[in-house]
Amino acid sequence: MPFDLGATVRLTGECRDPGGTLATAATAVVTVTLPDATTVTPAVTETPDTPGKYQADYVTTTPGRHAVRWVWTAPAAAYTDVFDVQDEAPPAILSLRDARQHLNRVSTTDDDELRFWNNATTRAVEYFVGPVVARAFTEEHHLRNARAVVLHRTPVLALTAVDSVLTGGTAYPADRLHVDRSTGEVLPLTGGRLDGRLRFTYRAGRTVIPENILAGARIILEHLWLTQRGNRGGLAGGGQDYAVTEPIPGLGYAVPNRALQLLEPDRLPPGVA
Structure with a gap:
């Protein structure tokens, strides 16, 4: 099951010799690769009552899939696993x-x-x-002198920002755009046009x-x-x-x-x- 963001994950691994017997290693390292490809190496301890069994505690900081790799020397052994961390506030219709x-x-x-x-x-x-659960969404649209654009997720609760993805591009103030909440259609109140590679940030879902x-x-x-x-x-x-x-x-x-x-x-x- 996914872990909550901020929770402590207890990582466990077993070092076995070529014959499959649990063995105390000369060195033991566990590396956690985060979703952004950065890595951390939590401190490792051997279980006192069971030689060859190791553990490490890692406090989660990023949502997403994490890769875990154990490496031991003398005897040489390795073990790979994964775990998932869910968003801080994962959407759930039911409590x-x-x-x-x-x-x-x-x-x-x-x-x-x-x-x-x-x-x-x-x-x-x-x-x-x-x-259904109200939350923020971000999506990009490449527009060329468009009268309107249709957001992917509805019902739209509010359009919060429209920024240019490219440096020097045109941004559009959200309060100068009309949003059809049921269809997701966005168009300028002045009747102008939308142009450029634009990033739309908005909230969609149901308040009730x-x-x-x-x-x-x-x-x-x-x-x-x-x-x-x-x-x-x-x-x-x-x-x-x-x-x-x-x-x-x-x-x-x-x-x-x-x-x-x-x-x-x-x-x-x-x-x-």
Whole structure:
């Protein structure tokens, strides 16, 4: 499961000789490669009660995929692994409390796994209806004397900045541009044109999440949670309604029909990402 940004990751590795037996090494180094390709080498200690087993603690500072490489000498050995760090505020349609309550989970033992599937559920729902959790987006458009430009994600809550990617290019004050929140269309209030390679920064999502989207998210979460456990246990409301009539491009059979029906009023037009 992904680690929270700022959390401490305990890295572990085992040094084994060519015969496969745990062995104390002359040197032990672990290198963590961050998403930006920089590296750090946390201090390594050997587990006192088990020679040949090593550990190091690393405090996460950057979201994304991290690579871990252990290297020992005398005996020569190496081991590679990865771990993920999620954003400081990952979008989630359902709170952990709501997700736990819907799945009738009294214990908090599975909270990390539940958070993972909750985030996956959010991605699945937003595939159909666009951003639900309000957050910032940045995208670039190469425009040539354009009357308007259409932002990729809707509904748009606010356009915060339009800057030129190129040095010396034209920037456009956000308060002089009109934004159609439902379609994402941006055009100058003065009726002028947009020109250049421009970077648009804006917020998109819902300030109030409709009940049908919340209900669809609950159904998808429950479906993913139970099916990945080999279908042990029934749905919260009883029964086993996992009906999926056909695979969805990019999602396979991850979304039940009744969830799609609930999301239908807010579905994006065909061809809109």
